Amino acid sequence: MSCLTAEDVREVVKLQKEDGRCHLIKLLKWEVFDEEKDLRPGILLDYLYNTIIFAAEKGFPWPSVALAVHFSEELLYETKGKTMQDAVGKLRDKCEQYQNKLNPNYLQHLVNHFLRTFFRHYRLYQFVLCEVRELDQTIQNLEVHVPQEVPPLKDGIDVELWKYQQHIAVLNEAEAQLRANMTVFRETWQLKSEQELEKFYEDLKIQDKEVIERTILEKIVKDAHDIQVTVTSEILQKEVETAFQILDLKLQKRIVPLPVSRSFLSSATKETKAGKISIKKK
Template sequence: MSALKEEDVRQVVRLQKEDGRCLLIKLLKWETFDEEKDLKPGILLDYLYNTIIFAAEKGFPWPTVALAVCFSEELLHETEGKTMQEALQKLRDKCKQYQHKLNPNFLEHLVNHLLGTFFKHYRLYQFVLCEPREIDQTIYHLEVHIPEEVPPLKDGIDEKLWNYQKYMTELSEAEAQLRADMLAFRETMQLKSEQELEKFYEDLKFQEKEVVDRANLEKIVKDAHTIQMTIASEILQKEIETTFQVLDVKFQKITMPFPVSKSFHSSTKGIKIVTMRTKK
Protein backbone atom coordinates (compact mmCIF):
# COMPACT_ATOMS: atom_id res chain seq x y z
CA MET A 1 0.00 0.00 0.00
CA SER A 2 1.09 3.57 -0.61
CA ALA A 3 2.51 5.61 2.22
CA LEU A 4 2.30 9.00 0.56
CA LYS A 5 2.95 11.96 2.78
CA GLU A 6 1.68 15.51 2.71
CA GLU A 7 4.75 16.80 0.87
CA ASP A 8 4.56 13.96 -1.67
CA VAL A 9 1.07 14.78 -2.90
CA ARG A 10 1.88 18.48 -2.89
CA GLN A 11 4.80 17.89 -5.30
CA VAL A 12 2.69 15.70 -7.60
CA VAL A 13 -0.06 18.33 -7.89
CA ARG A 14 2.42 21.09 -8.74
CA LEU A 15 3.73 19.23 -11.80
CA GLN A 16 2.23 18.72 -15.24
CA LYS A 17 0.40 15.42 -15.71
CA GLU A 18 3.17 13.34 -17.27
CA ASP A 19 5.81 14.67 -14.89
CA GLY A 20 3.43 14.16 -11.97
CA ARG A 21 2.80 10.54 -12.99
CA CYS A 22 6.55 9.90 -13.27
CA LEU A 23 7.12 11.37 -9.81
CA LEU A 24 4.27 9.27 -8.41
CA ILE A 25 5.95 6.11 -9.72
CA LYS A 26 9.09 7.03 -7.77
CA LEU A 27 7.15 7.92 -4.63
CA LEU A 28 5.27 4.61 -4.77
CA LYS A 29 8.61 2.85 -5.35
CA TRP A 30 7.33 1.07 -8.43
CA GLU A 31 9.62 -0.36 -11.07
CA THR A 32 9.51 1.35 -14.44
CA PHE A 33 7.17 -0.26 -16.95
CA ASP A 34 6.07 0.01 -20.56
CA GLU A 35 2.41 1.08 -20.67
CA GLU A 36 1.98 -0.31 -24.19
CA LYS A 37 3.11 -3.79 -23.14
CA ASP A 38 1.75 -3.82 -19.58
CA LEU A 39 -1.67 -2.18 -19.28
CA LYS A 40 -2.36 -2.91 -15.60
CA PRO A 41 0.21 -0.66 -13.82
CA GLY A 42 -0.65 2.23 -16.11
CA ILE A 43 -4.35 2.05 -15.18
CA LEU A 44 -3.55 1.74 -11.46
CA LEU A 45 -1.26 4.75 -11.73
CA ASP A 46 -3.99 6.83 -13.39
CA TYR A 47 -6.44 5.69 -10.72
CA LEU A 48 -4.23 7.02 -7.90
CA TYR A 49 -3.11 10.13 -9.78
CA ASN A 50 -6.70 11.13 -10.57
CA THR A 51 -7.61 10.70 -6.89
CA ILE A 52 -4.83 13.11 -5.90
CA ILE A 53 -5.86 15.71 -8.47
CA PHE A 54 -9.56 15.39 -7.55
CA ALA A 55 -8.91 15.81 -3.82
CA ALA A 56 -6.59 18.78 -4.39
CA GLU A 57 -9.09 20.53 -6.69
CA LYS A 58 -11.87 19.99 -4.13
CA GLY A 59 -9.79 21.84 -1.56
CA PHE A 60 -8.83 18.87 0.62
CA PRO A 61 -6.02 19.74 3.03
CA TRP A 62 -2.74 18.11 1.97
CA PRO A 63 -2.82 15.51 4.78
CA THR A 64 -6.39 14.66 3.78
CA VAL A 65 -5.31 14.29 0.14
CA ALA A 66 -2.79 11.66 1.24
CA LEU A 67 -5.52 9.87 3.24
CA ALA A 68 -7.84 9.95 0.21
CA VAL A 69 -5.18 8.18 -1.87
CA CYS A 70 -4.74 5.55 0.83
CA PHE A 71 -8.53 5.05 1.01
CA SER A 72 -8.83 4.63 -2.75
CA GLU A 73 -5.90 2.23 -3.04
CA GLU A 74 -7.12 0.02 -0.20
CA LEU A 75 -10.60 -0.12 -1.73
CA LEU A 76 -9.15 -1.06 -5.11
CA HIS A 77 -7.22 -4.04 -3.73
CA GLU A 78 -9.99 -5.20 -1.37
CA THR A 79 -12.57 -5.30 -4.16
CA GLU A 80 -10.36 -7.27 -6.53
CA GLY A 81 -12.31 -10.26 -7.82
CA LYS A 82 -15.53 -9.22 -6.02
CA THR A 83 -19.00 -8.73 -7.46
CA MET A 84 -20.53 -5.28 -7.65
CA GLN A 85 -22.68 -5.91 -4.55
CA GLU A 86 -19.66 -7.14 -2.60
CA ALA A 87 -17.63 -4.14 -3.74
CA LEU A 88 -20.32 -1.69 -2.57
CA GLN A 89 -20.34 -3.39 0.81
CA LYS A 90 -16.57 -2.97 0.96
CA LEU A 91 -17.09 0.73 0.26
CA ARG A 92 -19.48 1.02 3.19
CA ASP A 93 -17.02 -0.77 5.46
CA LYS A 94 -14.24 1.48 4.30
CA CYS A 95 -16.31 4.58 5.07
CA LYS A 96 -16.88 3.35 8.62
CA GLN A 97 -13.17 2.69 8.95
CA TYR A 98 -12.25 6.23 7.84
CA GLN A 99 -15.15 8.17 9.41
CA HIS A 100 -12.93 9.41 12.24
CA LYS A 101 -9.94 10.11 9.94
CA LEU A 102 -11.70 12.11 7.21
CA ASN A 103 -14.03 15.05 7.54
CA PRO A 104 -17.59 13.88 6.66
CA ASN A 105 -17.83 16.48 3.89
CA PHE A 106 -14.53 15.38 2.33
CA LEU A 107 -15.47 11.73 2.75
CA GLU A 108 -18.74 12.33 0.92
CA HIS A 109 -16.92 14.04 -1.96
CA LEU A 110 -14.46 11.14 -2.20
CA VAL A 111 -17.25 8.52 -2.22
CA ASN A 112 -19.11 10.40 -4.97
CA HIS A 113 -15.88 10.58 -6.95
CA LEU A 114 -15.34 6.82 -6.66
CA LEU A 115 -18.96 6.07 -7.56
CA GLY A 116 -18.64 8.20 -10.69
CA THR A 117 -15.31 6.75 -11.79
CA PHE A 118 -14.24 3.44 -10.27
CA PHE A 119 -17.69 1.92 -9.79
CA LYS A 120 -19.00 3.33 -13.06
CA HIS A 121 -16.36 1.26 -14.88
CA TYR A 122 -16.13 -1.48 -12.27
CA ARG A 123 -16.24 -4.42 -14.71
CA LEU A 124 -13.48 -2.88 -16.79
CA TYR A 125 -11.28 -2.45 -13.72
CA GLN A 126 -11.96 -6.05 -12.72
CA PHE A 127 -11.06 -7.27 -16.18
CA VAL A 128 -7.74 -5.42 -16.07
CA LEU A 129 -6.95 -6.41 -12.49
CA CYS A 130 -7.98 -10.07 -12.61
CA GLU A 131 -7.63 -11.30 -16.18
CA PRO A 132 -4.12 -12.25 -17.37
CA ARG A 133 -3.17 -10.43 -20.52
CA GLU A 134 -1.38 -12.23 -23.34
CA ILE A 135 0.90 -9.96 -25.28
CA ASP A 136 1.05 -10.56 -29.02
CA GLN A 137 3.23 -7.77 -30.25
CA THR A 138 5.42 -7.46 -33.31
CA ILE A 139 8.11 -4.82 -33.31
CA TYR A 140 9.54 -3.52 -36.57
CA HIS A 141 12.68 -1.41 -36.58
CA LEU A 142 12.25 0.88 -39.55
CA GLU A 143 15.06 3.00 -40.84
CA VAL A 144 13.96 6.52 -41.61
CA HIS A 145 15.66 8.13 -44.58
CA ILE A 146 15.59 11.90 -44.40
CA PRO A 147 14.94 13.39 -47.85
CA GLU A 148 17.84 15.15 -49.45
CA GLU A 149 17.91 18.90 -49.34
CA VAL A 150 16.11 20.26 -52.36
CA PRO A 151 18.32 22.65 -54.37
CA PRO A 152 16.97 26.10 -55.27
CA LEU A 153 14.57 26.22 -58.19
CA LYS A 154 16.84 28.74 -59.96
CA ASP A 155 19.42 25.95 -60.33
CA GLY A 156 16.95 23.65 -62.06
CA ILE A 157 17.31 22.57 -65.70
CA ASP A 158 15.00 21.18 -68.33
CA GLU A 159 14.10 17.51 -67.81
CA LYS A 160 15.29 16.45 -71.27
CA LEU A 161 18.60 18.23 -70.76
CA TRP A 162 18.98 16.58 -67.35
CA ASN A 163 18.36 13.14 -68.85
CA TYR A 164 20.84 13.92 -71.64
CA GLN A 165 23.55 14.95 -69.17
CA LYS A 166 22.84 11.89 -67.02
CA TYR A 167 23.13 9.59 -70.04
CA MET A 168 26.39 11.22 -71.12
CA THR A 169 27.79 10.79 -67.63
CA GLU A 170 26.86 7.11 -67.67
CA LEU A 171 28.58 6.66 -71.05
CA SER A 172 31.72 8.39 -69.77
CA GLU A 173 31.74 6.17 -66.69
CA ALA A 174 31.29 3.07 -68.88
CA GLU A 175 34.21 4.15 -71.07
CA ALA A 176 36.43 4.76 -68.04
CA GLN A 177 35.47 1.35 -66.64
CA LEU A 178 36.37 -0.38 -69.91
CA ARG A 179 39.81 1.25 -69.90
CA ALA A 180 40.35 0.39 -66.22
CA ASP A 181 39.35 -3.24 -66.85
CA MET A 182 41.76 -3.43 -69.79
CA LEU A 183 44.62 -2.05 -67.72
CA ALA A 184 43.92 -4.53 -64.92
CA PHE A 185 43.74 -7.40 -67.44
CA ARG A 186 47.07 -6.42 -69.02
CA GLU A 187 48.79 -6.28 -65.62
CA THR A 188 47.31 -9.65 -64.62
CA MET A 189 48.43 -11.33 -67.84
CA GLN A 190 51.92 -9.86 -67.63
CA LEU A 191 52.24 -11.21 -64.11
CA LYS A 192 50.98 -14.59 -65.35
CA SER A 193 53.61 -14.54 -68.12
CA GLU A 194 56.39 -13.86 -65.63
CA GLN A 195 55.18 -16.64 -63.32
CA GLU A 196 54.94 -19.20 -66.17
CA LEU A 197 58.40 -18.31 -67.47
CA GLU A 198 59.85 -18.53 -63.99
CA LYS A 199 58.31 -21.97 -63.54
CA PHE A 200 59.54 -22.97 -67.01
CA TYR A 201 63.13 -22.01 -66.18
CA GLU A 202 62.94 -23.77 -62.83
CA ASP A 203 61.87 -26.98 -64.55
CA LEU A 204 64.97 -26.86 -66.75
CA LYS A 205 67.53 -28.81 -64.73
CA PHE A 206 70.99 -28.60 -66.25
CA GLN A 207 74.00 -30.19 -64.73
CA GLU A 208 76.91 -27.88 -63.96
CA LYS A 209 79.04 -27.30 -67.07
CA GLU A 210 76.55 -29.32 -69.11
CA VAL A 211 76.72 -28.62 -72.84
CA VAL A 212 73.29 -28.16 -74.47
CA ASP A 213 73.08 -29.25 -78.08
CA ARG A 214 71.58 -27.10 -80.78
CA ALA A 215 68.29 -29.01 -81.03
CA ASN A 216 67.52 -28.79 -77.29
CA LEU A 217 68.47 -25.11 -77.21
CA GLU A 218 66.13 -24.37 -80.11
CA LYS A 219 63.32 -26.24 -78.31
CA ILE A 220 63.90 -24.27 -75.09
CA VAL A 221 63.84 -20.95 -76.95
CA LYS A 222 60.72 -22.00 -78.88
CA ASP A 223 58.86 -23.06 -75.71
CA ALA A 224 59.74 -19.82 -73.92
CA HIS A 225 58.69 -17.84 -76.97
CA THR A 226 55.38 -19.76 -77.11
CA ILE A 227 54.59 -18.84 -73.51
CA GLN A 228 55.20 -15.17 -74.20
CA MET A 229 53.31 -15.17 -77.50
CA THR A 230 50.31 -16.94 -75.95
CA ILE A 231 50.04 -14.30 -73.26
CA ALA A 232 50.64 -11.50 -75.76
CA SER A 233 47.94 -12.93 -78.04
CA GLU A 234 45.40 -12.95 -75.20
CA ILE A 235 46.30 -9.36 -74.31
CA LEU A 236 46.00 -8.29 -77.95
CA GLN A 237 42.63 -10.02 -78.32
CA LYS A 238 41.35 -8.28 -75.19
CA GLU A 239 42.63 -4.90 -76.38
CA ILE A 240 40.85 -5.33 -79.71
CA GLU A 241 37.57 -6.20 -78.00
CA THR A 242 37.94 -3.28 -75.59
CA THR A 243 38.77 -0.88 -78.42
CA PHE A 244 35.59 -1.81 -80.28
CA GLN A 245 33.58 -1.38 -77.08
CA VAL A 246 35.12 2.05 -76.45
CA LEU A 247 34.41 3.06 -80.03
CA ASP A 248 30.80 1.97 -79.61
CA VAL A 249 30.48 4.17 -76.51
CA LYS A 250 32.03 7.12 -78.33
CA PHE A 251 29.66 6.55 -81.24
CA GLN A 252 26.70 6.68 -78.87
CA LYS A 253 27.98 9.98 -77.50
CA ILE A 254 28.27 11.47 -80.97
CA THR A 255 24.91 10.23 -82.28
CA MET A 256 22.92 11.17 -79.16
CA PRO A 257 20.94 14.28 -80.21
CA PHE A 258 21.31 17.30 -77.98
CA PRO A 259 17.90 18.24 -76.52
CA VAL A 260 16.43 21.58 -77.50
CA SER A 261 14.73 23.31 -74.57
CA LYS A 262 11.20 24.69 -74.81
CA SER A 263 12.46 28.16 -74.04
CA PHE A 264 14.59 28.05 -77.21
CA HIS A 265 11.60 27.03 -79.31
CA SER A 266 9.43 29.75 -77.84
CA SER A 267 12.07 32.43 -78.34
CA THR A 268 12.67 31.50 -82.00
CA LYS A 269 9.01 30.97 -82.79
CA GLY A 270 7.76 33.40 -85.35
CA ILE A 271 11.21 34.41 -86.66
CA LYS A 272 11.17 34.60 -90.45
CA ILE A 273 14.40 33.74 -92.23
CA VAL A 274 14.90 35.68 -95.48
CA THR A 275 17.57 34.81 -98.03
CA MET A 276 18.65 37.46 -100.50
CA ARG A 277 20.30 36.91 -103.84
CA THR A 278 22.23 39.45 -105.88
CA LYS A 279 22.08 39.58 -109.64
CA LYS A 280 25.30 39.39 -111.52
Protein backbone atom coordinates in the same frame (compact mmCIF):
# COMPACT_ATOMS: atom_id res chain seq x y z
CA MET B 1 2.36 -0.07 -2.29
CA SER B 2 3.83 3.22 -3.42
CA CYS B 3 5.35 5.73 -1.03
CA LEU B 4 4.81 8.93 -2.99
CA THR B 5 5.55 12.14 -1.15
CA ALA B 6 4.05 15.59 -1.55
CA GLU B 7 7.12 16.65 -3.55
CA ASP B 8 6.77 13.59 -5.83
CA VAL B 9 3.19 14.35 -6.84
CA ARG B 10 4.04 18.02 -7.27
CA GLU B 11 6.77 17.09 -9.80
CA VAL B 12 4.34 14.87 -11.71
CA VAL B 13 1.70 17.60 -11.99
CA LYS B 14 4.24 20.16 -13.26
CA LEU B 15 5.07 18.00 -16.30
CA GLN B 16 3.12 17.40 -19.50
CA LYS B 17 1.03 14.21 -19.52
CA GLU B 18 3.47 11.84 -21.24
CA ASP B 19 6.46 13.20 -19.32
CA GLY B 20 4.46 13.06 -16.11
CA ARG B 21 3.51 9.42 -16.69
CA CYS B 22 7.16 8.52 -17.39
CA HIS B 23 8.28 10.33 -14.24
CA LEU B 24 5.58 8.53 -12.24
CA ILE B 25 6.95 5.18 -13.45
CA LYS B 26 10.35 6.13 -12.03
CA LEU B 27 8.81 7.28 -8.73
CA LEU B 28 6.86 4.02 -8.43
CA LYS B 29 10.07 2.11 -9.26
CA TRP B 30 8.34 0.12 -11.97
CA GLU B 31 10.23 -1.57 -14.75
CA VAL B 32 9.86 0.00 -18.19
CA PHE B 33 7.09 -1.74 -20.14
CA ASP B 34 5.61 -1.76 -23.64
CA GLU B 35 2.00 -0.58 -23.45
CA GLU B 36 1.17 -2.15 -26.82
CA LYS B 37 2.23 -5.61 -25.64
CA ASP B 38 1.07 -5.35 -22.02
CA LEU B 39 -2.02 -3.26 -21.28
CA ARG B 40 -2.21 -3.94 -17.54
CA PRO B 41 0.61 -1.70 -16.26
CA GLY B 42 -0.45 1.09 -18.63
CA ILE B 43 -4.05 1.03 -17.31
CA LEU B 44 -2.88 0.96 -13.69
CA LEU B 45 -0.51 3.84 -14.39
CA ASP B 46 -3.34 5.91 -15.88
CA TYR B 47 -5.48 5.06 -12.85
CA LEU B 48 -2.90 6.52 -10.44
CA TYR B 49 -1.93 9.42 -12.70
CA ASN B 50 -5.56 10.50 -13.15
CA THR B 51 -6.03 10.46 -9.38
CA ILE B 52 -3.05 12.79 -8.95
CA ILE B 53 -4.31 15.20 -11.60
CA PHE B 54 -7.87 15.14 -10.23
CA ALA B 55 -6.77 15.91 -6.67
CA ALA B 56 -4.43 18.68 -7.82
CA GLU B 57 -7.13 20.31 -9.97
CA LYS B 58 -9.57 20.19 -7.05
CA GLY B 59 -7.09 22.20 -5.00
CA PHE B 60 -5.91 19.47 -2.63
CA PRO B 61 -2.75 20.45 -0.72
CA TRP B 62 0.22 18.44 -1.97
CA PRO B 63 0.31 16.16 1.11
CA SER B 64 -3.40 15.44 0.56
CA VAL B 65 -2.73 14.67 -3.12
CA ALA B 66 -0.17 12.07 -2.02
CA LEU B 67 -2.74 10.62 0.42
CA ALA B 68 -5.31 10.44 -2.38
CA VAL B 69 -2.88 8.32 -4.41
CA HIS B 70 -2.37 5.97 -1.46
CA PHE B 71 -6.14 5.78 -1.02
CA SER B 72 -6.72 4.92 -4.70
CA GLU B 73 -3.95 2.31 -4.79
CA GLU B 74 -5.17 0.56 -1.64
CA LEU B 75 -8.75 0.57 -2.94
CA LEU B 76 -7.64 -0.94 -6.25
CA TYR B 77 -5.81 -3.91 -4.73
CA GLU B 78 -8.20 -4.52 -1.85
CA THR B 79 -11.14 -4.85 -4.27
CA LYS B 80 -9.28 -7.26 -6.57
CA GLY B 81 -11.57 -10.20 -7.33
CA LYS B 82 -14.43 -8.76 -5.24
CA THR B 83 -18.04 -8.26 -6.28
CA MET B 84 -19.40 -4.76 -6.81
CA GLN B 85 -21.23 -4.91 -3.48
CA ASP B 86 -18.08 -5.96 -1.62
CA ALA B 87 -16.11 -3.25 -3.42
CA VAL B 88 -18.54 -0.56 -2.28
CA GLY B 89 -18.15 -1.87 1.26
CA LYS B 90 -14.36 -1.56 0.89
CA LEU B 91 -14.79 2.04 -0.26
CA ARG B 92 -16.84 2.75 2.88
CA ASP B 93 -14.13 1.16 5.05
CA LYS B 94 -11.41 3.23 3.34
CA CYS B 95 -13.35 6.41 4.01
CA GLU B 96 -13.46 5.54 7.72
CA GLN B 97 -9.69 4.89 7.72
CA TYR B 98 -8.94 8.22 6.04
CA GLN B 99 -11.51 10.45 7.74
CA ASN B 100 -8.87 11.73 10.16
CA LYS B 101 -6.21 12.03 7.43
CA LEU B 102 -8.13 13.91 4.77
CA ASN B 103 -10.36 16.93 4.99
CA PRO B 104 -14.02 15.74 4.77
CA ASN B 105 -14.57 17.97 1.74
CA TYR B 106 -11.55 16.49 -0.05
CA LEU B 107 -12.64 12.99 0.95
CA GLN B 108 -16.08 13.59 -0.55
CA HIS B 109 -14.54 14.82 -3.82
CA LEU B 110 -12.36 11.71 -3.91
CA VAL B 111 -15.33 9.37 -3.36
CA ASN B 112 -17.29 11.08 -6.15
CA HIS B 113 -14.25 10.71 -8.41
CA PHE B 114 -14.07 6.94 -7.82
CA LEU B 115 -17.81 6.53 -8.33
CA ARG B 116 -17.58 8.29 -11.72
CA THR B 117 -14.46 6.45 -12.89
CA PHE B 118 -13.38 3.28 -11.06
CA PHE B 119 -16.82 1.97 -10.15
CA ARG B 120 -18.40 2.97 -13.47
CA HIS B 121 -15.87 0.69 -15.22
CA TYR B 122 -15.48 -1.73 -12.33
CA ARG B 123 -15.83 -4.91 -14.39
CA LEU B 124 -13.18 -3.72 -16.85
CA TYR B 125 -10.75 -3.04 -14.00
CA GLN B 126 -11.46 -6.49 -12.58
CA PHE B 127 -10.84 -8.03 -15.98
CA VAL B 128 -7.49 -6.23 -16.24
CA LEU B 129 -6.46 -7.14 -12.70
CA CYS B 130 -7.64 -10.75 -12.57
CA GLU B 131 -7.66 -12.16 -16.10
CA VAL B 132 -4.47 -13.44 -17.73
CA ARG B 133 -4.20 -12.17 -21.29
CA GLU B 134 -2.92 -14.42 -24.05
CA LEU B 135 -0.64 -12.35 -26.20
CA ASP B 136 -1.01 -13.03 -29.92
CA GLN B 137 0.85 -10.40 -31.87
CA THR B 138 2.52 -10.27 -35.25
CA ILE B 139 5.30 -7.71 -35.47
CA GLN B 140 6.34 -6.42 -38.88
CA ASN B 141 9.50 -4.37 -39.22
CA LEU B 142 8.96 -1.77 -41.92
CA GLU B 143 11.91 0.04 -43.41
CA VAL B 144 11.22 3.75 -43.72
CA HIS B 145 12.99 5.59 -46.51
CA VAL B 146 13.36 9.22 -45.52
CA PRO B 147 13.02 11.54 -48.54
CA GLN B 148 16.13 13.34 -49.62
CA GLU B 149 16.56 16.95 -48.64
CA VAL B 150 15.02 19.18 -51.27
CA PRO B 151 17.63 21.52 -52.80
CA PRO B 152 16.88 25.25 -53.20
CA LEU B 153 14.57 26.14 -56.08
CA LYS B 154 17.23 28.46 -57.52
CA ASP B 155 19.34 25.37 -58.24
CA GLY B 156 16.53 23.71 -60.21
CA ILE B 157 16.90 22.89 -63.92
CA ASP B 158 14.55 21.92 -66.71
CA VAL B 159 13.31 18.33 -66.36
CA GLU B 160 14.42 17.35 -69.88
CA LEU B 161 17.88 18.75 -69.21
CA TRP B 162 18.00 16.80 -65.93
CA LYS B 163 17.08 13.57 -67.74
CA TYR B 164 19.81 14.28 -70.29
CA GLN B 165 22.40 14.80 -67.53
CA GLN B 166 21.30 11.60 -65.79
CA HIS B 167 21.64 9.63 -69.05
CA ILE B 168 25.11 11.05 -69.70
CA ALA B 169 26.10 10.27 -66.10
CA VAL B 170 25.06 6.62 -66.60
CA LEU B 171 27.13 6.39 -69.79
CA ASN B 172 30.15 7.98 -68.06
CA GLU B 173 29.83 5.55 -65.16
CA ALA B 174 29.68 2.61 -67.58
CA GLU B 175 32.81 3.87 -69.34
CA ALA B 176 34.67 4.27 -66.06
CA GLN B 177 33.64 0.74 -65.05
CA LEU B 178 34.97 -0.67 -68.34
CA ARG B 179 38.34 1.04 -67.82
CA ALA B 180 38.52 -0.22 -64.21
CA ASN B 181 37.67 -3.78 -65.31
CA MET B 182 40.38 -3.60 -67.98
CA THR B 183 42.96 -2.51 -65.42
CA VAL B 184 42.04 -5.42 -63.13
CA PHE B 185 42.11 -7.86 -66.07
CA ARG B 186 45.56 -6.66 -67.19
CA GLU B 187 47.07 -6.86 -63.70
CA THR B 188 45.55 -10.34 -63.16
CA TRP B 189 47.02 -11.77 -66.38
CA GLN B 190 50.39 -10.13 -65.82
CA LEU B 191 50.54 -11.72 -62.37
CA LYS B 192 49.52 -15.04 -63.90
CA SER B 193 52.34 -14.69 -66.46
CA GLU B 194 54.91 -14.04 -63.74
CA GLN B 195 53.71 -17.04 -61.73
CA GLU B 196 53.80 -19.39 -64.74
CA LEU B 197 57.29 -18.23 -65.75
CA GLU B 198 58.54 -18.64 -62.19
CA LYS B 199 57.14 -22.18 -62.07
CA PHE B 200 58.58 -22.88 -65.53
CA TYR B 201 62.09 -21.87 -64.47
CA GLU B 202 61.84 -23.86 -61.23
CA ASP B 203 60.92 -27.00 -63.19
CA LEU B 204 63.96 -26.74 -65.49
CA LYS B 205 66.39 -27.87 -62.77
CA ILE B 206 69.47 -26.76 -64.74
CA GLN B 207 72.80 -26.50 -62.91
CA ASP B 208 74.68 -23.21 -63.18
CA LYS B 209 77.72 -24.77 -64.91
CA GLU B 210 75.75 -27.25 -66.98
CA VAL B 211 76.19 -26.97 -70.76
CA ILE B 212 72.82 -26.83 -72.51
CA GLU B 213 72.37 -28.22 -75.97
CA ARG B 214 71.09 -25.92 -78.68
CA THR B 215 67.81 -27.82 -79.22
CA ILE B 216 67.03 -27.83 -75.50
CA LEU B 217 67.82 -24.14 -75.26
CA GLU B 218 65.58 -23.37 -78.22
CA LYS B 219 62.74 -25.32 -76.62
CA ILE B 220 63.20 -23.45 -73.32
CA VAL B 221 63.11 -20.09 -75.08
CA LYS B 222 60.08 -21.13 -77.14
CA ASP B 223 58.12 -22.34 -74.10
CA ALA B 224 58.87 -19.15 -72.17
CA HIS B 225 57.97 -17.10 -75.22
CA ASP B 226 54.67 -19.00 -75.61
CA ILE B 227 53.71 -18.21 -72.02
CA GLN B 228 54.31 -14.50 -72.57
CA VAL B 229 52.61 -14.52 -75.98
CA THR B 230 49.52 -16.23 -74.55
CA VAL B 231 49.19 -13.65 -71.78
CA THR B 232 49.88 -10.74 -74.14
CA SER B 233 47.33 -12.10 -76.62
CA GLU B 234 44.64 -12.37 -73.92
CA ILE B 235 45.36 -8.83 -72.71
CA LEU B 236 45.41 -7.43 -76.24
CA GLN B 237 42.13 -9.13 -77.17
CA LYS B 238 40.47 -7.81 -74.02
CA GLU B 239 41.81 -4.30 -74.68
CA VAL B 240 40.40 -4.36 -78.22
CA GLU B 241 36.97 -5.48 -76.95
CA THR B 242 37.01 -2.83 -74.24
CA ALA B 243 38.11 -0.14 -76.70
CA PHE B 244 35.14 -0.92 -78.99
CA GLN B 245 32.76 -0.86 -76.03
CA ILE B 246 34.12 2.51 -74.90
CA LEU B 247 33.84 3.88 -78.44
CA ASP B 248 30.22 2.72 -78.54
CA LEU B 249 29.52 4.58 -75.29
CA LYS B 250 31.20 7.73 -76.64
CA LEU B 251 29.07 7.47 -79.77
CA GLN B 252 25.92 7.17 -77.66
CA LYS B 253 26.90 10.33 -75.80
CA ARG B 254 27.38 12.18 -79.07
CA ILE B 255 24.06 11.17 -80.61
CA VAL B 256 21.98 11.97 -77.51
CA PRO B 257 20.24 15.27 -78.37
CA LEU B 258 20.91 18.11 -75.97
CA PRO B 259 17.49 19.43 -74.86
CA VAL B 260 16.82 23.14 -75.19
CA SER B 261 15.85 24.74 -71.89
CA ARG B 262 12.29 26.07 -71.73
CA SER B 263 13.57 29.24 -70.13
CA PHE B 264 15.81 29.73 -73.15
CA LEU B 265 12.87 29.14 -75.52
CA SER B 266 10.65 31.59 -73.62
CA SER B 267 13.35 34.26 -73.62
CA ALA B 268 13.99 33.68 -77.33
CA THR B 269 10.27 33.96 -78.05
CA LYS B 270 10.10 37.24 -76.16
CA GLU B 271 13.09 38.59 -78.09
CA THR B 272 11.45 37.57 -81.37
CA LYS B 273 8.19 39.30 -80.45
CA ALA B 274 10.07 42.39 -79.33
CA GLY B 275 11.90 42.44 -82.66
CA LYS B 276 8.65 42.25 -84.62
CA ILE B 277 7.18 45.08 -82.58
CA SER B 278 10.19 47.28 -83.15
CA ILE B 279 10.07 46.59 -86.89
CA LYS B 280 6.39 47.61 -87.05
CA LYS B 281 7.19 50.82 -85.20
CA LYS B 282 9.84 51.71 -87.76
